[in-house]
Amino acid sequence: xxxxxxxxxxxxxxxxxxxxxxxxxxxxxxxxxxxxxxxxxxxxxxxxxxxxxxxxxxxxxxxxxxxxxxxxxxxxxxxxxxxxxxxxxxxxxxxxxxxxxxxxxxxxxxxxxxxxxxxxxxxxxxxxxxxxxxxxxxxxxxxxxxxxxxxxxxxxxxxxxxxxxxxxxxxxxxxxxxxxxxxxxxxxxxxxxxxxxxxxxxxxxxxxxxxxxxxxxxxxxxxxxxxxxxxxxxxxxxxxxxxxxxxxxxxxxxxxxxxxx
Amino acid sequence: xxxxxxxxxxxxxxxxxxxxxxxxxxxxxxxxxxxxxxxxxxxxxxxxxxxxxxxxxxxxxxxxxxxxxxxxxxxxxxxxxxxxxxxxxxxxxxxxxxxxxxxxxxxxxxxxxxxxxxxxxxxxxxxxxxxxxxxxxxxxxxxxxxxxxxxxxxxxxxxxxxxxxxxxxxxxxxxxxxxxxxxxxxxxxxxxxxxxxxxxx
Numbered sequence: 001x002x003x004x005x006x007x008x009x010x011x012x013x014x015x016x017x018x019x020x021x022x023x024x025x026x027x028x029x030x031x032x033x034x035x036x037x038x039x040x041x042x043x044x045x046x047x048x049x050x051x052x053x054x055x056x057x058x059x060x061x062x063x064x065x066x067x068x069x070x071x072x073x074x075x076x077x078x079x080x081x082x083x084x085x086x087x088x089x090x091x092x093x094x095x096x097x098x099x100x101x102x103x104x105x106x107x108x109x110x111x112x113x114x115x116x117x118x119x120x121x122x123x124x125x126x127x128x129x130x131x132x133x134x135x136x137x138x139x140x141x142x143x144x145x146x147x148x149x150x151x152x153x154x155x156x157x158x159x160x161x162x163x164x165x166x167x168x169x170x171x172x173x174x175x176x177x178x179x180x181x182x183x184x185x186x187x188x189x190x191x192x193x194x195x196x197x198x199x200x201x202x203x204x205x206x207x208x209x210x211x212x213x214x215x216x217x218x219x220x221x222x223x224x225x226x227x228x229x230x231x232x233x234x235x236x237x238x239x240x241x242x243x244x245x246x247x248x249x250x251x252x253x254x255x256x257x258x259x260x261x
Numbered sequence: 262x263x264x265x266x267x268x269x270x271x272x273x274x275x276x277x278x279x280x281x282x283x284x285x286x287x288x289x290x291x292x293x294x295x296x297x298x299x300x301x302x303x304x305x306x307x308x309x310x311x312x313x314x315x316x317x318x319x320x321x322x323x324x325x326x327x328x329x330x331x332x333x334x335x336x337x338x339x340x341x342x343x344x345x346x347x348x349x350x351x352x353x354x355x356x357x358x359x360x361x362x363x364x365x366x367x368x369x370x371x372x373x374x375x376x377x378x379x380x381x382x383x384x385x386x387x388x389x390x391x392x393x394x395x396x397x398x399x400x401x402x403x404x405x406x407x408x409x410x411x412x413x414x415x416x417x418x419x420x421x422x423x424x425x426x427x428x429x430x431x432x433x434x435x436x437x438x439x440x441x442x443x444x445x446x447x448x449x450x451x452x453x454x455x456x457x458x459x460x461x462x
Contacts, residue, residue: 017460017461018461018462019459019460019461019462023264056285056344056458058285059266059269059271060263060264060265060266060269061265061266061269061270061271062265065271065273066271066285067269067271067272067287068285068286068287068344069344070343070344093271093272093287097266097268097269101267101268101269102268106266106267107264108266109264109266114446114459115445115446116444116445116446117297117441117442117445118297229293229294229407233294233300233407236298236299236300237299237300239299240299246298246299246301246377247298247377247378249298249299250297250298251296251297251298251299253293253294253295253296254293255291255293255294256289256291256292256293256294
């Protein structure tokens with residue numbers, strides 16, 4: 001408890017100096033869904049990250065050709081390994097390598113952590129409202145892991161939209177965290193499937209759902225929304241229309257306009 | 262030979278001249294959206310564009326006035342710090358040089374500011390000399406709200422976070438004040454050709 005309380009106050013500053021490329025060694029792979037895997041890296045000298053930050057990853061071919069991408073960090077600040085949870089995109093260049101080619105023991109070049117806005121430090125006492133579409137859950141999972149690690153009593157709700165039951169990332173861990181009785185409630189919705197026995201929602205996020213799930217605007221929750229662009233646009237516009245303060249809503253989008261969630 | 266990622270070949274894009282793509286970037290054909298918060302909905306009837314700060318007589322245009330100014334149509338490559346580049350994007354709007362005509366200022370720096378509270382800092386030299394525009398059309402159409410419409414800033418020689426969406430004005434300043442992303446880990450200038458992504462780059 002004392003350790004947890006101490007960690008909760010740890011200030012991890014955003015580094016002012018150059019972010020150097022460094023090596024992580026893949027130590028463990030956990031397949032989360034058919035398309036999504038979590039990669040756990042040992043990174044010597046890793047100075048930690050805030051929940052919500054990302055890293056840049058760089059791949060180099062034998063002729064010197066390089067490709068760089070950014071990935072959200074899934075691990076909490078004081079987790080022992082740096083975790084990335086990566087969705088394999090069929091037409092992607094880097095994700096099919098990370099999910100498919102990279103093996104335990106391989107090294108990966110990365111630099112970070114990056115970003116000082118879409119982060120939850122674990123301080124303050126306003127309730128937390130997290131809204132995720134698909135692999136947008138990754139930086140929000142870092143926040144929930146951080147919240148659990150520091151034994152935070154900040155009330156939190158996660159609304160997580162997935163296509164099908166099999167696509168739900170972190171399903172068991174979320175179920176465990178949500179059952180811990182520490183003030184976290186996890187809500188799921190499926191947009192492409194209505195499995196028998198499913199107790200969550202089975203539709204796209206809408207106002208009625210947010211009215212049931214979201215903290216009232218009087219409680220002025222800290223809101224983090226992450227997912228494909230159309231998903232984030234829809235969820236954030238609904239909350240603004242419901243009277244939530246736009247500046248309390250932090251968003252992170254991926255992909256282009258007009259894509260599907 | 263330095264480090265090689267075992268088993269990585271990559272998707273070469275032989276059709277793209279590498280001289281047009283800054284280091285660490287890849288070319289997309291779609292148009293990704295990056296915004297730190299909800300998309301604001303801007304009413305052009307009440308919209309104004311201002312130049313203020315280190316200026317004797319601040320300037321202000323209504324939408325009607327700004328859209329009546331001589332406009333340029335420019336085709337430029339854009340580079341987002343999140344790694345995508347989009348080539349040959351066409352925008353229409355008013356050059357900052359046109360807006361700055363007759364302005365005498367002791368400022369070397371500016372803060373470009375937007376609806377929703379977004380700011381970004383730019384050296385005055387980076388937005389004058391035919392390098393920056395206040396734009397209201399993309400590909401011949403009004404700019405979509407998600408992409409910063411109805412009116413956004415456009416300074417394509419720097420990373421695209423400098424091209425502030427939902428722009429409302431330019432504050433002229435004697436000193437440099439880091440803007441929103443520049444206070445949150447991102448480079449103060451953001452030149453993609455020098456890969457100035459983050460603090461310390």
